[in-house]
Amino acid sequence: MKPLGEQPPFGSLRELTRVVGNDCAVEIDTNSYSVPWRLIGERVAVTIAAGEVRIRHGVHQVAVHEQSKGRRLRIVDPVHLDGVAGRNGAVRRPETAAAVPGSSPPHSLLRPLTEYEAVIGGSF
Template identity: 55%
Template sequence: MERFRLSEAPALKPIAGRPPFQAARELIRRVQADCAVEIDGSAYSVPWRLIGETVRVTIADGVVRIHRGIHKVAVHLICVGRRGRVVDPTHFEGLTGFKPSRAAELALSPVSPPSPTLLRPLGEYEAIVGGGF
């Protein structure tokens, strides 16, 4: 079966009340303790009251929309690359210890990998396990 090309999408017509073709992804995620959901290696903030809850994420047209039930709880532009963190400071309001003046600190820079000097040589692992790979 041949796949549709994105260039063909505008020519598609709605059928029986269904919306027209749209390239979108829908995911289910659990809100982590850092008030964020992970999507494609990047973190997107969600209101802190939803920690531990399951949310529905829709990605379309360069925008990430996060829903809890029928309510939209967050909207973010897609983060380009991996290990990014997209934060809306209003998601932390009411949280004990939150200071609006420190909101810029919430948008942490991507986590850098450990320096190669801290990694063990593969020979050490081979010695422990016994044998080479």
């Protein structure tokens, strides 16, 4: 039999369990692969096969990345960081939920301080 170069002579499949770190990623073979930020601290199942890293939370597939051939690299899908404070400046929000710049809260949410003083029984 002749060697197939860098390909193993058989199908390689690995299944792992990881906990999502505070950096929105799981570590596999010294590399970090991003996961949606809402899963920080959660346990996820990782399947590595055919050059892909597939990450599941429960029955839902939450991320798919190409397996990195390098070491100590960070592979990030920018969508996984949507909503994280400090990413690209302020918090990113979906366009439909974004507030209109320069708008103020509805008048019904504004209260005079005298109402609060009455509740606590005195003034400041």
